[in-house]
Amino acid sequence: MTLDAPMPADLQQWVAHRLPGHANVMDVLDVSWPRGDSKVWRVTCDRAAVYVKLSPTPEDFAREVRGYRHAARCLATGEAPRLLASDLGLRAIMTSPLSGHVVRGFPLTADAETRVHELAGRLLRRWHDHPVPATRGVRDDVMTSVAQKADEATACLQHVSEHLTDAQRDLVKRAGRELPGLAEDLPLVFRHGDYSTRNWLWDHRRGTHSLIDFEKSDHGIAVEDFVWLCCASWPTRPDLKPAFLDGYGRGLSDTERRALPLFTARLGVSYLAAGITKQEPNLVYRGRTILARMVRASV
Numbered sequence: 001m002t003l004d005a006p007m008p009a010d011l012q013q014w015v016a017h018r019l020p021g022h023a024n025v026m027d028v029l030d031v032s033w034p035r036g037d038s039k040v041w042r043v044t045c046d047r048a049a050v051y052v053k054l055s056p057t058p059e060d061f062a063r064e065v066r067g068y069r070h071a072a073r074c075l076a077t078g079e080a081p082r083l084l085a086s087d088l089g090l091r092a093i094m095t096s097p098l099s100g101h102v103v104r105g106f107p108l109t110a111d112a113e114t115r116v117h118e119l120a121g122r123l124l125r126r127w128h129d130h131p132v133p134a135t136r137g138v139r140d141d142v143m144t145s146v147a148q149k150a151d152e153a154t155a156c157l158q159h160v161s162e163h164l165t166d167a168q169r170d171l172v173k174r175a176g177r178e179l180p181g182l183a184e185d186l187p188l189v190f191r192h193g194d195y196s197t198r199n200w201l202w203d204h205r206r207g208t209h210s211l212i213d214f215e216k217s218d219h220g221i222a223v224e225d226f227v228w229l230c231c232a233s234w235p236t237r238p239d240l241k242p243a244f245l246d247g248y249g250r251g252l253s254d255t256e257r258r259a260l261p262l263f264t265a266r267l268g269v270s271y272l273a274a275g276i277t278k279q280e281p282n283l284v285y286r287g288r289t290i291l292a293r294m295v296r297a298s299v
Contacts, residue, residue, distance in 0.1 A: 007052075014090060015050070018084065018085045019043070019045050020045070026044065029041060029043075040052070040053045050095065052095075058091065061093070064214045064215045066217060067192070067217030070217065071127075071211070079208075081096045081098055099203045100209075104198040108204075113237070114243045115243075117240045118247035120247065123247075124192065124248060125249050125250075127211075129189075132190040132219070142220055142221065143184070153172050154176035157169065157172045160276060163288075178258070179259065183221055183259070186221045187221070187223075188221065189221075190218070190220075191216075191218060191220040192211070192214065192217055193216025193220070193225070231290040235293040264294050265291060268290030271286045271290065
């Protein structure tokens, strides 16, 4: 076995016993995201290639397994990896590979990028529209989660107020005050939870789009799956918003248009507060950028 990065011995054994022919020779390449809790490997042998992931927590593991099962129900073959094996004790997940490149950072022409966003909208609509049996009290749980996010925005504001403009402070105050009430009238769906270009794959030869990483999938507010687009994509490429919404098959309701910048501002002030506390310039920059963009969008 050749290792490009360490893989725990018990995980190596688990993987080997699930590859065709109980592979004894494997190549293991670390493909984790550059953050502390990301642990993902691409494993290949002479007869197969798979991805193996260690979930950070049991809750992440449960969400991801549920997300893979949801993807199998609502997406077409090749639009998401297949769940090949999972183990709660190890918090390990084995999945099939997909063709294509991660969209984030991949050079695309303007026309290709527009096409990717249209396809991403279509895929998300099918993801949202496929019903998932909700346990009793799911809406109450979602409303509690939104209230907690609103409270977080208020708490972060107290910490970073001096670093904000008047308009940014007013926007964050509105997030803390208005989000719980707005959420009562917003569609409840099974969300992907991290619908960003780092989790989109684009196969330019086939012209196909696919989706990965279901660690954050759960019931929630539909428009929360637009937050990354709202803060990172649409402000610099406003033409991508109509392409995405055309794919999604509907525009935003009045309530969603009010709520989306508030959900996004909540994320921005959270980044800023964490960046200041941890002295991480990247988080500070990200938080400042999001808040500035949301103020401009609300004018």
